[in-house]
Amino acid sequence: MYNMAVNKGLDGKLPGTPYSGPATFSAALGGTLIVLWADSAMTMRLVALFRQTPVTAPGTYKPFSLAQSVAKPDETPTAFVVGEHFTDPTSFLGGDIRITAVSETSLTATMNYDDGVHTVDASFNAIRQ
Numbered sequence: 001m002y003n004m005a006v007n008k009g010l011d012g013k014l015p016g017t018p019y020s021g022p023a024t025f026s027a028a029l030g031g032t033l034i035v036l037w038a039d040s041a042m043t044m045r046l047v048a049l050f051r052q053t054p055v056t057a058p059g060t061y062k063p064f065s066l067a068q069s070v071a072k073p074d075e076t077p078t079a080f081v082v083g084e085h086f087t088d089p090t091s092f093l094g095g096d097i098r099i100t101a102v103s104e105t106s107l108t109a110t111m112n113y114d115d116g117v118h119t120v121d122a123s124f125n126a127i128r129q
Contacts, residue, residue: 002036002124004047006086008117016118019046024129025107027054034080034107034126042129047084047120049097052077055107058100063093063113082113091115104128 002023007016022042025034031052038046051061064072064079066089072079080097087093095113102108107126112119 002122002126004036004120004122004124007119007121021046023124023126025126026129030054034109034124035129036122036124045084047082047086047122049080049082049111051080055099055102058102059098061097061099063095063097063111065089065091065093065115068092086118086120087113087115088117091117095120 002020004019005016006019022037022040023035024037024042025032028050031050032055034049035045036047038044062075062079064076064081065087066081069076069079069081082093093113093115095111097109097111099107099109105128108124110123112121114120
């Protein structure tokens, strides 16, 4: 499950929209995929975070946009590339993704990132899918 707030405005401070729902994680292409789902049937992704290398222990990671992953290929394997509709894929993201616990069956984390227009803050406990 996750709880997330997306704020808007030029500084990301205008009141935004709250979201909540199921969260999952899985091994994908040798890395880690975390999905925050828009619906309880888990058919529509709201946010997807992909890291090229597996997460095996707690740690703090950078969020990258698609543009950042192209511009910084040496850093991309250890960052989470954010694929979702709240931020501009051409902007560079600031913030962090903090994995506080990980096991075979669950992953607990917080994340906050912004693109200068939107800020996204979430906490989640994802189950293995």
